[in-house]
Amino acid sequence: MRPKIVIIGDIATGKTSILRRFHNNEFIERYVHTESMHGGCSFIDNVRINLIEIANYTRFFDILNSFAHEIVGAFVIIDSVDDYSKDGAQGWRSDLNSICANIPIILLVNKCDIVESSPEMIYEGYDAWLQVSAKTGEGITDAWNMMSTLVKERDFK
Ligand SMILES: Nc1nc2c(ncn2[C@@H]2O[C@H](COP(=O)(O)OP(=O)(O)OP(=O)(O)O)[C@@H](O)[C@H]2O)c(=O)[nH]1
Ligand SMILES: [Mg+2]
DSSP: OOOEEEEEESTTSSHHHHHHHHHHSOOOOSOOOOSSEEEEEEEETTEEEEEEEEOOHHHHHHHHHHTGGGEEEEEEEEETTOHHHHHTHHHHHHHHHHHOTTOOEEEEEEOTTTOOOOOGGGGTTOSEEEEOOTTTOTTHHHHHHHHHHHHHHTTOO
16 A cells, blocks of 8 residues: 545645645746646655645546545645635535545645635534645645644554
8 A cells, every 4th residue: 555645626726836845845836737636755754655636626536536545634725815716625525535534634725825814614524724825835844744643643554
């Protein structure tokens, strides 16, 4: 088994940028839309974790089902300046849960460098939520540490 953490959410919410922060601690301003999937890696303790951005909603279920048993956690990304992405937060969570029943799911409200935004009721059902900025790096370490703790609690190895 190769443990995987998936990063999902609506278009242009900052999934690739957050993945790059986790993977390399870098930020690239230029926007390149992810067609289907984008990968990277990081570590929890000494265990290598594959990071996978799934960008294409129509293929979401197929892709997820193909490695569902390896998924140990998920980040759902919403954009603090985009109300549409906030409206989608509960849908992403329940769709994920229909495939992976017992994984930690953390909601990240990205782009807090532009506007700070509390997700109010939309974080219901999430294990945790955090405001982050892939651009400045704010909240990124906390988000990863929180995920590591939750993943380890579920004894993923
Ligand atoms: N100000 C600001 N801009 C950000 C932040 N994160 C991402 N962006 C910008 O938002 C745009 C989209 O970022 P991506 O990381 O490509 O978003 P994505 O969700 O992977 O996009 P898709 O793959 O098309 O779904 C880019 O222009 C980024 O530079 C952030 O924290 N703050
Ligand atoms: Mg992307």
